Amino acid sequence: MKYARLRVHHDPDTLHPMHAFEMDHEAIERASLLHWNTVLDETNTMVFRVRGDPAPFRAKLEARDATEAFSLTDAVEGVFYCCVRDRVTDADRGYIDAFARGTLVVVPPVEFEPDGTTAVTLVGTAADLDAAVTELPDGLRATIESVGPYRRRAGESDWRLTDRQREAVAAAVECGYYDSPRSGTVADVADDLDIAPGTAAEHLRKAEATVMRRASD
Structure with missing residues (x-):
């Protein structure tokens, strides 16, 4: 058994309308598909994690003919969750069928990137x-980012950094905190993120503890 991490590129007419909305709306940063059911009665129910403002996201869902029902949480630290039931379109079915063949299993999350890739x-x-890479429907193409034997680590879902931890690490890298010799400080990270130095340090x-646990597995 193997895994493959793919980057799927979409022609404009194969891009899902909600993904296009994410790209175009300044109040929506990114979305991830966390859970979904199989297609039942020509509908699909999904749970998304979205970073951004839920108000325009709600308005977009209300305006979509394909959306039958949805529910949104309030945003906490800029993140909200959405459960949505959609009627499956031909484009949806082509995308689903591409990865629902033989032994294939999609491992969540599915990340809808701001550059239009998935x-x-x-x-x-x-x-x-x-076959999943070479036999995609028209309008889709995939590049392989990594591939190898599949070995699920215990507690794998726990090793991911939170959004705020990723932002802190990115700021630390940018300011030279991880350079050798070190040229940036925790205070620089705090200033960049507009948070207290103690919060930045935390x-x-x-983040460092999570990465080290992952590296030692």
Whole structure:
């Protein structure tokens, strides 16, 4: 059994309307598909994690003919969750069928990137993974970012950094905090993120602990 991390590129007419909305609306930064059911009665129910303002996202869903029902949480630290039930379109079905073949399993999350690509991790046999890349529907193409034997680590879902931890690490890298010799400080990170130095230090400490646990598995 192997895994493949794919970057799926879309022609404009194959890009999902909600993904296009995410790209175009300044109040929506990014969305991730966390959970979904199989297609039942020509509908699909999904749970998304979205960074941004829920108000325009709600308005867009209300205006979509394909959306039958949805529910949004309030935003907490800029993140909200959405459960939505959609009627499956022909474009949706082509995309679903591409990754619902043979032994393939899609491993969440599916990341809808601001550049219009979709990041997908698949697990299955080498033959089915190859077919998923080479036999995509028209308007889609995939590049392989990584591939190898699938080894799920215990607690794998716990190793991911939070959005705020990633922001702190990115700011630390940018200011030289991880350079050798070190040229940036925790105070620089705090200033960049407009947070207290103690909070910045805590974000970095937790991020570093998470990465070190992952590296030692």
